[in-house]
Amino acid sequence: MHITLTMALLAAPVSAAAPVPAPTASYAVYDRITHQVTGRDVHKPIRSASLVKILIAIEQLETRGDDPRIEPMLRVSDDNAASELWVENGWEQLVVRTAERLKLEDTRPPEKRGMWGYTAVSASDVVKIYRYVLEEAKPKVRHTIMGHLQRAEKCASDGFDQSFGLPSATWKPAFKQGWSGFGDPTKPCVDRPRPRVQWDLDTKSPALHTSGTCWFSIVAVLTLHPEGTTYEKAAKRVTRLTEEVTKYRC
Template identity: 35%
Template sequence: MARYTLHEVAEAGVKADAGHTMPARFVFAVPSARTVVAASLIAAQVLVAASVGAVVCGPVGADAPRPAANSLLVAPSGPMSGDYPFAALTAAQAAATGVGGLDLDVGILDLRTGVSAFSTSAPVPMFAASLAKVILIVDVVDRRREEGLPVGDTDLELMRRALGPSDDLAMNELWTRFDGQGAAPRVSTRLGLSGTAAPADPTYWGQMLITAADLTAVYRHILTMPNADRDLIIGALAAAPAVATDGFAQDFGLLGPRTVGIAVAKQGWMCCGEDGRTAYLHSAGLVGDDGRFVVVLLSRQQFEQDWQLQKDRLSAVADAVHDVLDTAATMH
């Protein structure tokens, strides 16, 4: 049996040892009002998402050199006509420059207009951490629908646990059962992704490589799925508890204290990189009162033991994005 490392660390900041996993502490809860409202409002965007296209950045080499801090913050690709994605991207870049200390890759898509903006046309892929769970689950539900892949009720529950409370033990089981190592190549081929790749070591699923542009396209794909598949994924994310299974508080980024209205997101966190000093903190999902915008925030930062500084940096970027996108509700 393959050995898996816990890729997410506890709130206390203790680095996981190779082969160590924490016991599951997931408790089922009654769906929150946020879950119900999110599902109904986001559903309104499905027909729109199916009728418009995202602008995706060009090819990227997985072996590109690691950038210096903030070197990803360059002029965005895609439309520059004063649209919400471009304005939000500009705000995110300014916020990241202001707080300093992080490499940032951003993707923003307006599902209503199809306009998108990304921080660079040639991003350096980052370790996915728990965003790998989204890629794997998209692969499984697509294969079930298109190829008749057997997926039982137990598997569906594992998916919900992996997405909402970010349960690593559930992900370990899914990774083993459904050829997790092949998920990134299959999804990349299916959706035309250019920067998503399987981990070099198949026992470390958190080291899957992703880019903001690719994950933006993945979320758009989720919204065009048949209702049952879409609701499985979006519903699980909307039901995410405040504290993950491993004890890590998920109140940062798109789910930070500043957030108002609807925000449905997958959070990701991982330390400590090959150098033992690098942390990956991500937040990616749907925001806006009608779930109008896909927002992907990927960050690479210096590891701090209690994670609060990393959270504050990414939340500052998310707050700047929210400030721009919240105006869409009042203007339209």
């Protein structure tokens, strides 16, 4: 009986392959003239990847003062600088304090205190972070952060090309990108990429984000992609979406 059942199962037609999961995206665009926000799933929580580095910079500047590590952390998204400042500013409590101070609704610290890139954020909160820097932070804080983001470089310290999204879709933005789960870059854009933090090698739901300012808008585009998606493919998707949401704005 068991043999008959097994043969019947083997002879049965193979079902069609399951459809490949589609990437998911949430975004928010804030118009600094009309003060209106447009977007999709603006409160959807998603891991921040390197976008949390803006919160690290805010906390460092507002409580401990300027630090030379802020420049590489923001301009070339240097993970080593971020990790050091994260620890020195209280680990996950940095997120708790800044979320309360900036009145962020969806931002939560990572479950494992050392994994700063797993801080939860939303497109709405990313916009609020930029609004705080531009509208409420002291001039020294604003000029330092926005100055570095305006001079963000094409190539990140870990060898990834960070010119996707806003830098490709808009003119002269100040921007901060985030990526996680893509392994090592297949074609590093620097000769000797700096090693990334170990947890960033996770390959589940690769994340790719673009955020920043262009003209009179603040933009946050947060995306998750099916496992196995290449960085290059995800970058093209994010750039196309950014072009759509910033059309006639930037």
